[in-house]
Amino acid sequence: MSGAPERVVITGMGAITPSGLSAAALWESVAAGRSAVDVLAGDEFAQLPVRIGGQVRGFDAASVLPRSLARRLSPVQHWALAAADEALAQAGALPGGEAVAGGASATANTQAGALPWDPQRFSVIAATGSGPVDAMQAAQRALTESGPRGVPLTLAIYGAPDAAAALLSHRYGAHGDARAVCATCASSAIGLGEGLRAIRHGYADAVLVVGMEDCLGPVNLASNANMRALAAGYEDDPHAASRPFDAGRTGFAMAQGAAALLLESASAARARGASPLAELAGFGAASDAHHPTAPHPQGRGAAQAMRACLADAGLGPADVDHISAHGTGTPAGDAAEIAALDAVFGQRGRTIPLTAPKSATGHLLGASGAVEAIIAVGSLRTGLIPPTLNLDDPDFPDWDIVTEPRQTTVGTVLSNSFGFGGHNGSVVLRALE
Structure with missing residues (x-):
């Protein structure tokens, strides 16, 4: 590589989180100082030592995804696809271009549309600490209750952390590198860094980075509670549970959701007339x-x-x-x-x-x-x-x-x-x- 490295800009963002079902809603909620931590809804949490966390509420996968994907995928993958659609739509790069009300997501598989970059230079990174853990846990229950024939064949296709990257690359017709990055709580920061490097070093013109996580199942909550990593005893005041840097802090409040950022080289964004939001420097x-x-x-x-x-x-x-x-x-x-x-x-x-x-x-x-x-x-x-x-x-x-x-x-x-x-x-x- 010769000359100064290519500047990398963010041209689109999307989010499905406990703090809101879009990037704008996430920002507005956090900026206003509202807590998204609450008592967990669901009978499966009743006997757990910790029953608070940040749940995604009000999201309807069937309204934003094709029926086949809504039926086959795990919720964490639903959120990842919806957040990615929002990011590409904001960037003016969503293949097909049609978005649902609110501008968040495409209504159907969009891979047939035209990308604004060479598809071979558009990459996807799915960043997650665990991937679709609920699918593996459900399959284990099915094996115990019904034997081998009860295990869904979709587990082999959609049950791994990298499945979302494959889904997204297929959804948008991205022929560049598609993979997962897994580094526990640092996963999507490192995913952003890998996207930055790919563009700087000339391997891609655009990289979609999607952070995704759903560890609010009873197994994960119980494990983290047993390790004393979670804030406990806040069922009567869940908004007070997450207390960074406070002398009375006792642990974190686990949450679920997904967030997507579209990275582009500054030259590629400029060539297509995009409006960058910030620089990843x-x-x-x-x-x-x-x-x-x-x-x-x-x-x-x-x-x-x-x-x-x-x-x-x-x-x-x-x-x-x-x-x-x-x-x-x-x-x-x-x-x-x-x-x-x-x-x-x-x-x-x-x-x-x-x-x-x-x-x-x-x-x-x-x-x-x-x-x-x-x-x-x-x-x-x-x-x-x-x-x-x-x-x-x-x-x-x-x-x-x-x-x-x-x-x-x-x-x-x-x-x-x-x-x-x-x-x-x-x-x-x-x-x-």
Whole structure:
């Protein structure tokens, strides 16, 4: 590659989340400081030690997807396809072009339409920590109750984490690289980074990155509750459960959903007359190599990821206007992130406005990086930093953690995503000049 690397811009976004059924609804809810964490609806949760989380509510797959897909796919795949359709529609790149009311999704398989790029240079990345886990659990029940013939053949087709990437590539006629990225809670941040690199290094003109997760089933909730990773005892006040950086934090509130971002080279977007929303300017990733669940106490891998991200964007600590923290509300995780921020930014870090979106959305695990990238774009475009909820007793009082919506100048946002196993991913988003 010769000359300056290709700039990468975001031209479309979509979301199906507990905070709203579109990217605009997600931003409006988080910016207003509304919590999407609530008591879980469903008899299957009644006997669990933790019965709160962020559920997708009001989404009707049959109204936005072909009947065959609505019937065969898992809810997490429904959300991924709907979010992807919304992102491509906003970018003016949805093959076929027909969208349902609200502009969120196409009404039928759109692969026959015309893409605005060479199909061989359009790639798809599905980012998830677990994929369609409900399909595997349902198949196991069917095997136990009905024997081998009761296991649906669709499990072999749609039961893996990469199935959504294949579905999306077929849906849009994308002939570039189509794959999954799996790195627990850092999955979609790393997916965005992989998309950035693919465009910069000339392998693609456009990359659709979709973060997706549905771990609100009883098995996953029970496992995380047994590990004491979840906030417990908030059934009477679920909105107060997610408490990043608060001295009384006890764990995270698990959530489900999907978020999609369409990345393009600046030249490709310009050539087709697209209107970019923001620039994806840098990416860094690292591993703690420390423990199966606990972060490194000094945030070693997190700091390495942030430094690499800033260097990739050609920025220094003084150039960051706002930090979107991973901030899940686990005692060790929040402390390690603050230690990492201190190592990277020093004393200046305490003056950079910091917010923790998971206080409002809950923790969407592998989808959280994409969700929070959409929120970061909202801050870049409006100058508004959303509040961190439930910060009643700050554990880090010398840091500028935003607790009320704040209007300011936001030119660059560093967004962090860290996960079990020591996975760390950071992205920098920048306002357009």
